[in-house]
Amino acid sequence: MNCWRFSPDLKKFSLENFQKVNLFESERMFCDLYCFEIDQEQKPHKHDGSDKIYYVIEGEGIFQVGSEERRLGPGYAIWAPSGEDHGVRNPGPERLVTLVFMAPPPPKKSK
Amino acid sequence: MNCWRFSPDLKKFSLENFQKVNLFESERMFCDLYCFEIDQEQKPHKHDGSDKIYYVIEGEGIFQVGSEERRLGPGYAIWAPSGEDHGVRNPGPERLVTLVFMAPPPPKKSK
Numbered sequence: 001m002n003c004w005r006f007s008p009d010l011k012k013f014s015l016e017n018f019q020k021v022n023l024f025e026s027e028r029m030f031c032d033l034y035c036f037e038i039d040q041e042q043k044p045h046k047h048d049g050s051d052k053i054y055y056v057i058e059g060e061g062i063f064q065v066g067s068e069e070r071r072l073g074p075g076y077a078i079w080a081p082s083g084e085d086h087g088v089r090n091p092g093p094e095r096l097v098t099l100v101f102m103a104p105p106p107p108k109k110s111k
Numbered sequence: 112m113n114c115w116r117f118s119p120d121l122k123k124f125s126l127e128n129f130q131k132v133n134l135f136e137s138e139r140m141f142c143d144l145y146c147f148e149i150d151q152e153q154k155p156h157k158h159d160g161s162d163k164i165y166y167v168i169e170g171e172g173i174f175q176v177g178s179e180e181r182r183l184g185p186g187y188a189i190w191a192p193s194g195e196d197h198g199v200r201n202p203g204p205e206r207l208v209t210l211v212f213m214a215p216p217p218p219k220k221s222k
Contacts, residue, residue, distance in 0.1 A: 001174070001176050001177075001179045001181050001189065002176070002189075002190040002192075003174075003181070003183065003187055003188060003189040003190065004187070004188045005183075005186050005187050005188075006186035006187075006188070007186065023188055023190075024162075024164060024188070024190045026162050026192060026193070028160075028161065028162050028193070028214045028215065029140065029162050029164070029212070029214035031164055031188065031190075031212070049139075050139065051135075051137050051139050051140050053135060053140070053142055053212065055166070055210065063112070063114075065112050065113070066112075068112045070112050070114070072114065072116075075116050075117035075118065076114055076115065076116050076117075077114060077115045077116075077117070077134055077135070077142065077210070078112065078113075078114040079113040079114065079134075079135045079142075081113075081137060082137070082139070099166065099188070101140070101142070101164065101212045101214075103139045103140035103212075103214030103215065104139065104214065
């Protein structure tokens with residue numbers, strides 16, 4: 001069975017940039033774990049024709065969707081629909097870990 | 112911002128059948144919360160052309176994908192790809208709550 005358990009071993013951090021750990025991927029959808037050190041961010045960007053959901057597992061993130069920003073912690077799911085600018089940064093004081101689901105995946109190399 | 116927080120208020124249970132709470136939906140993907148009382152199940156079924164991910168939040172489920180069964184608890188993400196039989200039942204002793212992501216959503220009325 002293709003399954004993963006969220007555990008310390010699954011997380012990956014780098015001082016260079018936030019890290020993406022791919023869990024599942026098909027031509028229809030991917031699921032990644034995003035791991036942010038304090039002050040790291042995924043800069044606002046958008047995908048035309050793809051929707052994204054963030055689900056916060058640990059820490060807190062400042063999420064932007066469109067022109068709105070909210071600081072959200074564990075248990076929050078955030079919808080970033082096709083064509084809307086979205087991004088996230090980790091204001092601290094803890095590391096931020098989120099699941100990310102996107103359908104369909106963006107064209108390769110434009111992620 | 113279109114976002115949800117997992118909280119007791121979000122869950123919905125019925126002695127009739129397991130309950131689905133829709134959080135997000137587009138033509139590309141949906142995200143539901145599935146809430147199972149003890150002994151309730153989503154019977155094995157399959158979707159041709161859609162992939163599903165379960166993410167366990169509370170309780171434990173016996174997940175079937177293809178011919179394999181595993182009892183999995185909080186923090187597990189399970190991949191049920193297009194064309195593979197999949198289902199879940201709650202063996203107890205607690206209620207089972209999972210997030211479900213599916214891309215693309217199945218045709219209406221065949222869910």
